[in-house]
Amino acid sequence: MPTRAPSLDIWELFDIPSIEEGGVEAYLRTILVRCADWFESYAASVFVAGIDGVIRCQASLGVSISPNATIIEGEGIAGSALHHGTAIIVEDPSDNPILVNQVTRKRREIGSAMVIPLISNGRKLGVLNLARHADDQPFNKQDLAKANTLAANISLAVANWRMIGEIKSAHDQITTVFNLLNVAILTIKGREIEQRNQEADRLFGLGSYEDILMNLPRAFSEAANEAIADAERGHSRKCQAQNGATTWMIGASPIPGGGVLLFAEDITATVQATQELSRVRRLAEIGQMTAAIAHEIRNPLTGIRSAAQLVTSVPDMSEELAKMIEDEAIKLNELCNQFLEFARPAEPVLVPGDLASIAHRLAAVHQHEFEEAGVTLIIEGQPQAYISMDKNQIEQVMRNLVINGLHATSHGGTVTIGIDGNGFSVADTGSGMSEETVKNLFMPFFTTKPKGTGLGLSNCRKIVEAHGGVIEVESKPGKGSRFAVRFADHLKVAA
Incomplete structure (x- = not known):
């Protein structure tokens, strides 16, 4: 039987190039050569699970293995060792409690074999197989302990390789999506462009950040600068900019770790x-x-x-x-x-305005009407909520909804104006409406009032939509109604 050089140490097994330098197959083949020398094995093989989960032979030495050979967890000697997560020495399979119920076949030339599962953080990655001839000294427990140490390091390397592969695959997918988007995207750090997609090249050209701003229409460059300035302060911002017949949606968000993501879309x-x-x-x-x-x-x-x-x-x-x-x-x-x-x-003239101030003004103006009707008017939510809006038009909408709520609510009930950063709502504890009524509510000339024209809510919707917002209603008979007005993100203004 061959004798190992006394100076050979197990850690010499790892004095090899990394996976990144030569690829996983070259790495594993080098490992097998060292293993065969260290463990005095005539044959060695390593099976590793691919991204698809199939455990295939990645490298072999001293034995011919079909390129289509696979291991199924729980089946055969290697599959059983992997399933139980236990390294085993195989001489007579019938003597091993793990293999006693398995249909196994041992080659005549193999006197002793070690099967070591490759596991990292509970993740089953594959199997390392080592074999000695029938006339060689069988593997012992000391060999098995060293093989386990070796397998732990191989498992870590393979796990890292798998993780790198998964990250690269995810990166490739994201890059593909990144370039297929019809939205120009730039990542900027210190006013230097670090990344850009194909739509950004098409929309902005290939110049530097300063070149891009110089070549853009003034309305667009100002919007981009404002959005980036907000993002650098840690706030996301989105706004609409118009130059002649062209309208862009421009926005920016801070990137964790520094930098800004700027996007622009021709809308x-x-x-x-x-x-x-x-x-x-x-x-x-x-x-x-x-x-x-x-x-x-x-x-x-x-x-x-x-x-x-x-x-x-x-x-x-x-x-x-x-x-x-x-x-x-x-x-x-x-x-x-x-x-x-x-x-x-409805052609709104947009200026920053506070929804809460409008609500309090309406409450003061209509206080007498509510007192006469015995209905309580409540204002709740944010103390301030600034929106770019036509104040007169939005006050008209809020007044219409508040007065409708008053008319729908009997003595002792409440009408509540809710204010938040997205818009406002008006809810009442009145009689509510049927699904059919709600369905027709915004149709011109549809009214439930004896003397109504059916134009109030139609005008409300027209005004809200002219502001780029939506008006929604929730109502059930006997449970009151709630109208919610929501504005587009680009209309929000920091207080």
């Missing part, structure tokens, strides 16, 4: 599609309005005509009839004003 087509959809819907609503106008005007006109006829036949009632005609004319004028307001496009 011109989206804005135009939204505007066109709004225009088509407005045309449909105006068509409905035309039919409603005839119906709504007919009643006051009938009253005026009847009063005019009576003036000539009943002269003594002329003063009373004149008052009737004046009242009906006032109704017509008010009706026309509402129709004009509905038909007029």
Whole structure:
């Protein structure tokens, strides 16, 4: 039997290039050569699980193994050792408690074998196999202990290789998505561009950060600078910038560890599609309005005509009839004003405003009405919530919702205005509404009030959507209603 050099130490097994230098197969083959020498084995092999979980032969020495050979956990000698997580010496499989129930086949030339599972942090990575000839000294417990030490180091190296492979695969996937996005993305640190995707190259060009800002329209460069400045202070920001017919959504967020992620998206087509959809819907609503106008005007006109006829036949009632005609004319004028307001496009003039201040002003103005009705008005939530808005239009929306809540709530009930950073809500403890009513609530001329025109909530929705927001309603019969107005992120303003 060959004799080992006394100076050979087990740690010499690890004096080899890293996996990163030569790849896992070269690394494992070098390990096997050292193992065969150290353990005086004529054959060695190592099976490692791939990313797909299949345990395949990665390297072999002194034995011919099919490239399609695999190990299944729990099956055969190697599979059983891996399943139990226990290194074993195999001479007669029937004598081993782990293998006694396995169908195994031992090669005649093998006198003794060691099967060592490769496990790292409880993760089963593969198996190391070593074999001696039948006429060589069998493996013993000391060999097994050394093999376990060796396997622990191999397992760590393989686990790291697997982790690096998984990270690289994830990186490749992210890079692919990164470059397929229709959003320009730049990572910036110290005003230097560290990474950029293909859309950024297309939208901004290939220059430096300063070159990009110089070549951008002023509205876009100012928005980008403001977003980056906020991100450098630790705050994410998103805003809309327009230059002529082109509209961009520009934003920035801080990156953990330093730096800023800047993104920009050309949303011109989206804005135009939204505007066109709004225009088509407005045309449909105006068509409905035309039919409603005839119906709504007919009643006051009938009253005026009847009063005019009576003036000539009943002269003594002329003063009373004149008052009737004046009242009906006032109704017509008010009706026309509402129709004009509905038909007029909402073009908000945006300035920073505090939603909480609007709520408190409305509470003061309508305090007497609430007291007369025996309804409590509550304001809750943030003490300040600044939004870029048309103050008059948003006050009109909030007032409409508050007064609707008052009319829907009986004596002893409450109307609550909730303020938060995303917008506001108005909730009441009134009678609530059916699903059918909620479904039609924002349709022009739909009303549940005897003297309502059905234009109030339609105008509210028009104003909110002109601000890039949404208005939603939750209601159930007998459980009250809640209207929520939510504004787009780019309208939020730091207090």
